[in-house]
Amino acid sequence: MIAAGSGDRCRIGVFVCHCGRNIAGYLDTAAVADYARTLPGVVYVSENHYSCSEPGMKEIGRAIREEDLTRVVVAACTPRTHEPLFRKTCADADLNPYLFEFVNIREQCSWVHSKDRAAATCKAMDLVRMGVAKAALLEPAEAIQVEVTPAALIIGGGVAGMTAAVSLARRGFPVCLVERKQELGGRLHDLNLVYPVAEKADDLRDRLQKNVAKYEKIEVLTGAGVTAVNGFIGHFEVEIEQGKKKLSRTVGTIIVATGADVLVPEGMYGYDGHQVITQLELEAQLRAGTFAGESVAMIQCAGARNQERSYCSKICCFTALKNAMQLKTARPEMPLYILYRDLQTHGLKYEAFLNEAREKGIQFVRYSADDPPQVAGGVIRVRDLNLNRELTLAVDIVVLSTPLVPRHDTRELSHLLRVPVGENGFLLEAHAQLRPVEFATDGVYICGAALWPADISESIFQAQAAAAKAAIPMGQGLVSVEPITCQVRPELCRGCGLCEQICEFHAPGLTILQNGTRVAAINEVLCKGCGTCAAMCPTNAIVARQFTDRQLLSMLTTALRDWHAPAVKE
Ligand SMILES: Cc1cc2nc3c(=O)[nH]c(=O)nc-3n(C[C@H](O)[C@H](O)[C@H](O)COP(=O)(O)OP(=O)(O)OC[C@H]3O[C@@H](n4cnc5c(N)ncnc54)[C@H](O)[C@@H]3O)c2cc1C
Ligand code: SF4
Ligand code: SF4
Ligand code: SF4
Numbered sequence: 001m002i003a004a005g006s007g008d009r010c011r012i013g014v015f016v017c018h019c020g021r022n023i024a025g026y027l028d029t030a031a032v033a034d035y036a037r038t039l040p041g042v043v044y045v046s047e048n049h050y051s052c053s054e055p056g057m058k059e060i061g062r063a064i065r066e067e068d069l070t071r072v073v074v075a076a077c078t079p080r081t082h083e084p085l086f087r088k089t090c091a092d093a094d095l096n097p098y099l100f101e102f103v104n105i106r107e108q109c110s111w112v113h114s115k116d117r118a119a120a121t122c123k124a125m126d127l128v129r130m131g132v133a134k135a136a137l138l139e140p141a142e143a144i145q146v147e148v149t150p151a152a153l154i155i156g157g158g159v160a161g162m163t164a165a166v167s168l169a170r171r172g173f174p175v176c177l178v179e180r181k182q183e184l185g186g187r188l189h190d191l192n193l194v195y196p197v198a199e200k201a202d203d204l205r206d207r208l209q210k211n212v213a214k215y216e217k218i219e220v221l222t223g224a225g226v227t228a229v230n231g232f233i234g235h236f237e238v239e240i241e242q243g244k245k246k247l248s249r250t251v252g253t254i255i256v257a258t259g260a261d262v263l264v265p266e267g268m269y270g271y272d273g274h275q276v277i278t279q280l281e282l283e284a285q286l287r288a289g290t291f292a293g294e295s296v297a298m299i300q301c302a303g304a305r306n307q308e309r310s311y312c313s314k315i316c317c318f319t320a321l322k323n324a325m326q327l328k329t330a331r332p333e334m335p336l337y338i339l340y341r342d343l344q345t346h347g348l349k350y351e352a353f354l355n356e357a358r359e360k361g362i363q364f365v366r367y368s369a370d371d372p373p374q375v376a377g378g379v380i381r382v383r384d385l386n387l388n389r390e391l392t393l394a395v396d397i398v399v400l401s402t403p404l405v406p407r408h409d410t411r412e413l414s415h416l417l418r419v420p421v422g423e424n425g426f427l428l429e430a431h432a433q434l435r436p437v438e439f440a441t442d443g444v445y446i447c448g449a450a451l452w453p454a455d456i457s458e459s460i461f462q463a464q465a466a467a468a469k470a471a472i473p474m475g476q477g478l479v480s481v482e483p484i485t486c487q488v489r490p491e492l493c494r495g496c497g498l499c500e501q502i503c504e505f506h507a508p509g510l511t512i513l514q515n516g517t518r519v520a521a522i523n524e525v526l527c528k529g530c531g532t533c534a535a536m537c538p539t540n541a542i543v544a545r546q547f548t549d550r551q552l553l554s555m556l557t558t559a560l561r562d563w564h565a566p567a568v569k570e
Contacts, residue, residue, distance in 0.1 A: 010136050013044040013069040014128060015060055017051035017076035019106055026110035027120040032075065035125045039132045044069060051076050057089045064093035071135040075103040075128050080434060096140035098483065098546065103131035129562060130555040137551045143480040146525055148234035149252040150474040153178065155226055155413075158186020159456050160448025160463040161257035162208045167467035169215035173474055176249050177212070178240055179222045184209050186259050187449075192286040194456055195322045196349040201287075204456075221247070229254070229416055232525040233443025234479055253443045253470040256427060257463065258413060260449035263303045263402040269375040276375065276398045278302075279319045286326060293334075293397035296327060297380050299373055300340040302400035306369070311424050313403030313453040317343050318350045320401045321357050328360045337393055339365045339373050339382055365391060404453040417444055418506055426452055437466040440528065441505060442481065445470050484546045485527035486534050492541035493519045499533035499542060508533060 014036040018024035029047055036045045044067040048056040051074055063069060072095065074086050079102040087097035105124040113120035152168050154161045157179030165177045183189070185208070191201035212218055224242035231237045236254055240247040262280050265271045273281060279298075285291040298320045304313050317340070324336050338357075343364070345354045358364070366385040367373055373382040380393045406425035407413075414421045419439040422428035427450050430440045437445050447462035448454055454462065473479040488499075488508070495518025499508040507526035510518050520541070522533070534542040540549075 009070055010041045011043045011067070011069050012039075012041045012071040012073060012132055012135055013046075013060075013063050013067060014039075014042055014073045014075065014132065015051055015056075015063075016045070016047045016105075016128070017056070017074065018047065018049050019077055019110075020050065023076070023106050023110045026114045027105070027117060027124050029124075031121055032105070032124045032128060036073075036075075036128050036132070039129055041071070041136050042132060043067060052082055052085055057085070060086070060089050061093040064090065064095050069095065070099065071138060072100045073103060073128065073131045073135050074100070075105045075124065075131065077106040078104050080431075098141040099135075099138050101131045101135040101138060103127050126559060126563065130559050133554040133558040134551045137548070137554055138546065141483040141545060143483055144524055146232070146234040146479050146481055148473045148477055148479050149250050150477065151175070151249070151251045152253045152255060152470055152474065153226070153236065153238050153249060153251040154255045154257055156186070156257035156259055156448070156450065157181075157184035157220070157222070158257060158259045158448060158459075159188065159204075159208065160259070160450075160459040161186070161255070162212050163460050163463035164255045164257060164447060164467045164470075165218050166208075166211050166215065167464050168471060169217040171467075171471050171475070173217065173471065175215075175218045176238075176240075176251065177218055177220050178224045178226055179220070180225055182223050184212060184220065184222065190280060190283060190287075192283045193322065193326065195318060195353065196457075226416065229418075232523065233441075233473060233481070234525075236443065252474050253445065254417065255463075255466050255470055256413070256417065256419070256439075256444065256446045256450055257448045257466075258407055258410075258450040260404040260426070260453065261407050263309075263405045265302050265400050265402050268302055269299060269373070269398060269400055271400060275378065275396065276400065278400050278402050279316065279323060280402075282323050282399050286323065291327075293327075293395075295335040295395040296324070296397045296399060297337040297339060297393055297395045298324060298399040298401055299375075299380075300338065300343070300401045301369075302402045304403035305341065309403060309405070309424070311403075311453075312344050314344060314346065315453050315455050316401035316403055317345055318353060318455070320399070321345065321350070321353045321362075323399070324362050325353065325357055325360060328357075328362055332361070335363075335395065336361075337363045337365055337380075337395070339367050339380070341367060341369055365393075404449055407450070410450075417441070418504060419444060419446075420504070426450065437462050438469060442479070442525075443470075443473065481525050482529065483524070484529040485524045486522050486529060486531065486542050486544050487524075488520045488522055489541050489543060490519045490521075492539045494539050494541075495519055496538065498536050498538065502536050503527075503533055 016029050016033045033045050033047050044063055050056050083102050090100045091097040109124050151174040154165050154177045157177050165175045168175050185205040188201045188205035194201050221242050227241050228239035234252050236251050238249045270276050345351050367382050371383050373380050382391050384391050420428045430438045445466040447466040448459035499520050505526050508520050508522045510520050531544040534544040
């Protein structure tokens with residue numbers, strides 16, 4: 001028996017995609033299509049070579065109109081990439097886009113069962129049957145429209161923050177740039193020359209500062225910090241403290257450009273800040289012209305790529321090459337060693353520096369992570385893996401190449417903005433490939449070393465990308481928010497507040513009614529529809545739209561009750 005969601009006629013169309021050989025190469029799509037024809041409510045079935053291609057989408061649109069379909073099921077790849085496309089195809093054919101159901105028979109079927117064609121075909125049939133059962137109960141929905149204040153907040157005034165500010169101001173948007181320190185510039189204040197262009201860090205910083213100053217639309221607040229952020233995309237209410245002043249601003253979008261800390265290698269290789277220093281400390285001495293060492297050894301991966309910090313910080317190999325080459329250029333006779341595990345010099349330019357460094361006579365010694373160099377009294381003992389020999393190097397300065405690490409206050413910022421932190425402690429973007437420089441929270445973007453160790457050019461690219469993304473909703477003035485959210489049925493709510501506590505997006509809030517009872521309500525613009533609160537609510541007061549109990553139970557029931565192993569050709 002099949003029930004139509006809103007009491008309407010239920011005419012379901014099923015479209016089985018081959019995805020070239022990605023699906024059709026590993027399961028019998030013709031058998032899946034034949035099976036779909038037998039399912040209740042299904043009035044039309046077709047197979048497409050590529051459902052997401054122009055002909056594939058035209059066929060779906062044609063069938064919706066000519067076959068009078070009221071629900072569409074596409075059995076294909078992943079909703080993460082293709083759901084918006086198929087929803088739009090439905091909308092273009094005048095079918096409410098939320099009467100569409102996506103069944104993943106690629107990532108969740110053909111790819112994972114690529115060695116068992118019969119089982120993969122059976123599973124695809126099961127998935128399609130479940131999708132059809134849910135589709136029958138889908139309800140139409142309308143996207144929520146939110147007005148967007150055309151102004152942005154940027155937190156952090158280093159290379160990334162300044163670049164993003166200029167990029168937005170050039171597009172005509174007012175920007176509030178908040179910098180914790182007394183001057184814009186970030187890490188550039190501490191560096192000597194910046195590679196690959198070998199420009200003085202001060203010159204680059206001055207240039208960026210002047211660029212910012214050119215735009216009246218950029219309000220620079222230095223010596224300031226953000227203390228509270230409320231609201232949602234289009235309308236964030238921001239509280240800022242600058243000394244004793246308390247300021248508030250309303251913005252439509254937020255860009256985070258807070259950079260990273262540099263690991264201080266306490267307790268490593270006899271670090272003392274004098275004979276054993278970091279690359280950052282060496283940069284300060286080179287800047288001030290106070291470096292007085294006669295012989296130098298640099299140790300790479302000091303505190304990186306180990307159990308505590310498994311990642312490669314990306315910038316410390318080229319920083320070592322940069323500083324070693326400067327020392328060697330100034331004093332070609334200086335003995336200079338770089339002790340490394342693997343040299344990570346990504347990109348053509350940094351690779352060229354490696355060759356140049358070799359030509360200048362810098363000596364490279366490869367050590368093993370299991371047998372790291374021993375440093376004592378100006379002598380380094382190390383086993384060179386390339387020569388397979390113990391070496392004893394007498395040097396007067398040891399420089400540790402330590403990684404960029406998450407800022408010490410990353411957790412506070414993550415709570416303030418309600419954005420997540422990844423396994424290495426850096427702020428986490430929504431998806432590295434599909435939604436780079438964006439957070440899962442709509443309207444909040446990220447760039448530069450706050451996201452992951454990055455050099456200056458990468459920070460600039462990301463800042464421009466984040467600004468371009470933030471400009472879209474601000475330029476449009478309106479933003480559509482997905483209506484697949486949760487809703488509270490007030491008559492069932494007991495006001496326990498569990499939903500408020502559990503939601504990481506701060507969408508639910510308790511209000512007190514005139515009769516004194518506490519009841520929850522969910523801000524649909526903030527809600528991501530993750531369903532956590534619905535699963536948690538002790539009185540079942542929360543309904544997850546598009547994932548209602550009725551819809552999920554119908555999928556489960558048909559999965560378990562109607563399961564059979566259809567006869568499938570091997
Ligand atoms: C030793 C060393 C040498 C390097 N050499 C090079 C090089 O030669 N070439 C190169 O391309 N890259 C180099 N880098 C990398 C370079 O420093 C980074 O790519 C760059 O600084 C990243 O810029 P950013 O704006 O993301 O962060 P940052 O420069 O760190 O700026 C972040 C800013 O945000 C501010 N901030 C932080 N939190 C808040 C908050 N809550 N509120 C307000 N403001 C806040 C900070 O005060 C800071 O001003 C080097 C790095 C190191 C450590
Ligand atoms: S960039 Fe080089 S020194 Fe830094 S963590 Fe990676 S391999 Fe080690
Ligand atoms: S968890 Fe349920 S009962 Fe408790 S406040 Fe939220 S909606 Fe109401
Ligand atoms: S569905 Fe998720 S995002 Fe929405 S209110 Fe519930 S817990 Fe928060």
